[in-house]
Structure formats: structure tokens, C-alpha cells
Amino acid sequence: MAEHNDFFQSKEVQDFNRVLQQHHLGPLWNAIPVLMNKEPKPQAIPYIWKWETLQKVLMEAQEIFTPERGGERRAIYFQNPGLTYREPWGWGSTTQTMYAAVQLILPGEQAPSHRHTQSALRFIMEGKGAYSIVQGERIFMDEGDFMTTPKGLWHGHGHVGEGPMIWMDCLDIPTMYAIGGTFFENHPEQLEQPSLPDDYSSKRYAGGMVRPIADRVPKTAPLGSFKWEQTQRSLESLRQFEPDPFDGYAVEYINPSTGKTANPTIAAWMQLLPAGFRSKAHRHTSSTIYQVHKGSGYSVIDGVQFHWTKGDFLVIPNWALHEHVVTSAEDAYLFSVSDMPIMEKFEVQREESYEYNQGHQEIKSEFSFAINR
Numbered sequence: 126m127a128e129h130n131d132f133f134q135s136k137e138v139q140d141f142n143r144v145l146q147q148h149h150l151g152p153l154w155n156a157i158p159v160l161m162n163k164e165p166k167p168q169a170i171p172y173i174w175k176w177e178t179l180q181k182v183l184m185e186a187q188e189i190f191t192p193e194r195g196g197e198r199r200a201i202y203f204q205n206p207g208l209t210y211r212e213p214w215g216w217g218s219t220t221q222t223m224y225a226a227v228q229l230i231l232p233g234e235q236a237p238s239h240r241h242t243q244s245a246l247r248f249i250m251e252g253k254g255a256y257s258i259v260q261g262e263r264i265f266m267d268e269g270d271f272m273t274t275p276k277g278l279w280h281g282h283g284h285v286g287e288g289p290m291i292w293m294d295c296l297d298i299p300t301m302y303a304i305g306g307t308f309f310e311n312h313p314e315q316l317e318q319p320s321l322p323d324d325y326s327s328k329r330y331a332g333g334m335v336r337p338i339a340d341r342v343p344k345t346a347p348l349g350s351f352k353w354e355q356t357q358r359s360l361e362s363l364r365q366f367e368p369d370p371f372d373g374y375a376v377e378y379i380n381p382s383t384g385k386t387a388n389p390t391i392a393a394w395m396q397l398l399p400a401g402f403r404s405k406a407h408r409h410t411s412s413t414i415y416q417v418h419k420g421s422g423y424s425v426i427d428g429v430q431f432h433w434t435k436g437d438f439l440v441i442p443n444w445a446l447h448e449h450v451v452t453s454a455e456d457a458y459l460f461s462v463s464d465m466p467i468m469e470k471f472e473v474q475r476e477e478s479y480e481y482n483q484g485h486q487e488i489k490s491e492f493s494f495a496i497n498r
Contacts, residue, residue, distance in 0.1 A: 151469035161410035165410060169220045170207035171426040171493060176417075176436025183229045183291065190239055197237050200294060202226035203414075203438060206474070217298055217358045219440055220349040222464040223391065224298040230284045232253050238281030243301050245280070247272040248293040248460045249353075250436065254286010259349050261320030266290060269418065271378050271395070271460070273387040275345050280323025281316045292417050293438075295462045297390045327352060330381065347382045353393050360397040360458075370405045371478070373449075375400040385466075392465040398422070398449060398457040405484030406448035409476040411465040415439040420457025424449050429491035446479055446486060455491035 132138065133155065142152050182201055190199050199317040203226065219225040227250070228234060232437060233324045238258065247257070249270045256265045257272060259415040272292075274280045284290055303305050322328070326349045329337050333355055340347045355378065363374040374397040378387040386392045392411075398404070398420070406425070410446075415424075426447045433439055441447050451457045468474035479486065 131254065139448045156246045166361070167221055167412065167442040167444070168207045169218070169412065170439065171429065171431065171442060171445055171492075172206060172440050173431045173433060174203055174438040176434065179436065179438075181225055183227060183289075187229060187231060187289070191234065197239075198228060200226040200228040203440070205440060207442075219414055219462065220299075220442060222297060222300045222412065223414060223462060223466045224294075224296045225438065225462070226294045227291060227416050228294050229289055230282055231289055232284050232287055234284050236282040237315045238279050238317040239310060240277055240279045240312070242276050242306050243296045243298050243388040244276045244390050245274040245294060245296045245395055246388050246391060246462065247274075247295075248393075248418075250291045250293060250416070250418075252286070252288055252290030254288070255282060255284040255290035256323075257282050257349075258317050258319065259346070261317060262325045262349060263319050263323045264350045265324055266292065266350075267353060269356065271351040271356070271387075271393060272349060273351075273380075273393075274349075275388050278346060279312055279317050280416075281312065283316060293460075295391060295393075295414065297464075297467075299466075300390060302469060312316055313425040324350070326350065334381055338489075342382065344380075344382045346387075346449055346480055347380065350386075351378050356395050357458075360395065363397070364399075368402065370398065370484070371407045371448075372396055373402055373404065388466075390464070390466050392463045394461045394463075396459045396461065398451045398459065400454055400456050402449070402451045402457075403485070404449045406446050406479035406486050407476060408444050408479075409465075410447045410474050411444055411463045411468045412443045413441045413461050413463040415441070416460045418458040420451060420455050420461050421453040422449060422451040422457055425486045425488055428486055430488045430491045432492075447488060448479075448484075 145152055186199055202217050205219050208218045217224050249266045249268055251268055256263045257280055257378050259274055260278050278375050330348050359376050360374050368374050375394050378393045417437045418436050419435055423430050423432045426441055426448055427445050
């Protein structure tokens with residue numbers, strides 16, 4: 126092996142590699158260890174964004190940026206420190222496939238309608254009285270609601286209530302950017318005007334996952350908003366059974382006309398982890414972004430402990446070993462998004478449980494912002 130490595134470092138090989146580079150060519154013999162990893166080695170790294178920081182910068186942003194001045198969306202995205210190689214703002218990537226952000230809208234403000242080839246979803250963090258208008262339907266937001274806007278649909282936002290409204294956005298921007306599939310179009314009327322009754326799709330699905338017969342034919346987004354009350358009720362009903370050892374009690378948001386994920390490229394879950402729950406460790410090909418809706422605890426990611434509380438955002442890259450522990454007296458609710466549908470489409474989704482120490486990792490260190498910046 127030493128002789129093999131010496132050969133690749135020899136002057137003869139290095140000189141030839143430089144000749145190739147001059148012609149915009151490359152030597153596979155040097156590149157293959159990077160291109161053909163034995164297992165996933167993402168450039169994204171585990172990271173956590175604390176709610177105290179997010180709330181502070183959002184409140185500062187409201188004094189500087191408005192939909193009329195400085196941009197049509199007052200959104201601040203989560204830039205993974207491992208993916209900052211594109212200047213000046215990196216990929217706008219939280220993982221290698223997904224973008225996530227927090228967005229703030231104030232009473233009386235409007236964010237113009239547009240559409241694009243990226244699929245979007247939202248999880249409502251706090252506030253009342255704001256809405257998204259999607260394909261002519263005003264969908265009003267309440268805390269804990271999940272909203273879906275698959276690719277190609279007109280969508281904008283408005284706020285007719287009182288107080289700030291904050292939600293999480295997630296889009297497959299890095300994926301579309303990487304494959305060269307980005308198209309974007311502004312709506313000719315600025316903010317699209319309603320053509321359907323308010324909360325039309327939620328009212329059609331007031332009975333839960335029994336669908337109107339018209340939706341036996343697959344539709345892009347027959348249900349635009351999944352209300353928190355129904356989600357919580359579904360999770361509470363699962364308590365009569367044993368929790369999954371890795372994910373506790375979890376439900377997935379789906380398109381009721383197809384049975385597939387609500388967004389074609391991004392899976393979205395809500396998990397209930399009971400007070401005192403400790404999951405076993407596992408890893409999977411898909412990457413995950415968590416938003417702590419309620420409760421507090423910590424996650425161990427590849428031996429590093431990340432403490433989280435309500436409002437925090439945590440990213441777990443591809444193939445990173447992880448487990449969760451609830452330390453609060455109350456249950457923890459974790460909203461999450463993942464690129465599982467992308468991995469499944471490419472038939473590379475794989476999962477592996479940790480078989481040592483009764484399924485629990487050794488905590489080797491605690492996450493520190495000072496170290497990881």
C-alpha cells in the first residue's frame with residue numbers, strides 16, 4: 126500500500142496531472158477516493174440554531190427589511206457551516222438537498238405571489254391572523270399547522286390579524302439548483318386574489334383522512350393545511366401502543382389523493398416523544414431538519430451532545446448516528462423534514478441501527494458554538 130501511495134505522489138504522476146489540468150481534464154486515479162466513498166460522507170455537519178438568537182435577529186430584521194423595501198420575504202435561512210463554499214452566501218443550504226428558514230410577517234404586510242419549480246412547505250411556529258394564498262385559496266395559519274405548497278403553485282402571504290407571525294419554511298432549493306432545474310415567475314397581480322372560499326381544502330377534509338370522492342383522482346395539493354388539533358389527536362391515539370424505539374410516536378403528512386408525501390421531494394413528520402423517553406441510536410441515508418415545537422431534551426449525533434428547547438432547529442446530516450432524550454417534565458413534540466423521497470427515488474435510502482451499548486452512543490463531547498463557528 127505504501128508503494129502504491131508513493132507512486133501517486135511521484136513527480137512523474139504529479140507532472141502529468143498538471144498537464145491534464147491545463148486542458149480542463151482530470152485524473153480519475155486521484156479523484157476516485159473522493160468520488161466513490163465506501164459510505165456517505167456529506168459536507169453538511171450537525172448543527173443547532175437556538176431560538177433566542179433567531180428571535181433576536183428576526184425582531185431586528187423587522188426594523189430594516191419590509192416586503193416593499195429590501196425583499197419580498199423577510200426570511201432568514203439556516204446556512205450549514207459545512208456548506209459555505211459558495212460565496213458570498215453559500216448554497217442557502219441547511220443540508221445538501223434542503224433549504225430551511227424562519228420567516229416573519231407583520232400585520233398589514235403582504236408578500237407578493239410567485240411560483241417556482243422548487244417545492245415548499247411551512248410549519249407555523251407562533252402568531253395568528255396571517256394567511257398564505259395558494260392557487261386562489263386563502264389558508265389561515267395557526268400555531269402547529271403544517272402547510273404544503275408543491276412546485277408550480279402560485280402562492281403569496283398576507284397578515285390581517287394582530288402581532289407578528291413566524292413560521293418555518295423548507296424548500297428543495299439546493300436540489301433544484303444542483304440539477305439545473307430552477308424556474309421562477311412573479312404573479313402579474315402582485316398578491317393573487319381569492320377565487321375559492323377561505324380555508325377551502327381544510328373544510329373539505331374536516332373529517333380527517335377520509336377524502337372527498339372527487340379526490341380519488343390524484344391532485345397536486347388537495348389539502349393545503351394540516352391543522353394542529355388533528356395532528357395532535359392522531360399522536361395521542363398512538364399512545365395506546367408501544368413507541369417506536371428510534372422515533373417514538375410519529376405521523377407523516379401525506380397527500381390524501383395519492384397516499385404519498387405531501388410534497389414530492391420533502392417528507393414531513395410530527396413526532397411525540399413522551400417525557401423521559403430515550404430513543405435508540407440509528408442512522409439513515411436521508412438528512413433531517415428538526416424544529417422543537419414543545420419540550421426540551423438533547424440529541425446525541427455521532428457522539429456529540431446537542432441540548433435543545435422549544436423553538437430550536439437541529440440538523441442531522443446523511444448517515445449521522447443519532448438518538449434523542451427528553452429531559453423536560455412535559456412531552457416533546459418535534460416537527461421534522463427530510464429528503465427521504467429523494468433518496469427513495471434514487472433507490473439509495475438505507476437505515477442502520479446501532480448495535481452496541483444497548484443501542485446508545487457514548488457521549489464524547491458537548492456541542493459548543495465557540496468551537497463550531
